[in-house]
Amino acid sequence: MHIANPLQRSFTTAHTRSLIDLEIEMAEALIKKNGIAFPDYIFEKCYIVALKFILN
Numbered sequence: 001m002h003i004a005n006p007l008q009r010s011f012t013t014a015h016t017r018s019l020i021d022l023e024i025e026m027a028e029a030l031i032k033k034n035g036i037a038f039p040d041y042i043f044e045k046c047y048i049v050a051l052k053f054i055l056n
Contacts, residue, residue, distance in 0.1 A: 017055060024051050 015023075027048050036044050 020051055020055055024048055027051075 027044065031044050
């Protein structure tokens with residue numbers, strides 16, 4: 001099967017929605033407790049945004 005645009009294919013993950021939600025909560029809690037690891041705040045924001053994108 002040929003997909004015209006590979007970015008339009010379905011995303012699959014071994015994690016459940018609740019585990020991804022928990023990962024987001026943990027990332028936000030770490031930011032709140034420890035601040036950010038990088039001065040520009042890009043990594044932390046992008047990590048959370050990427051997880052939320054996976055959840056759609």
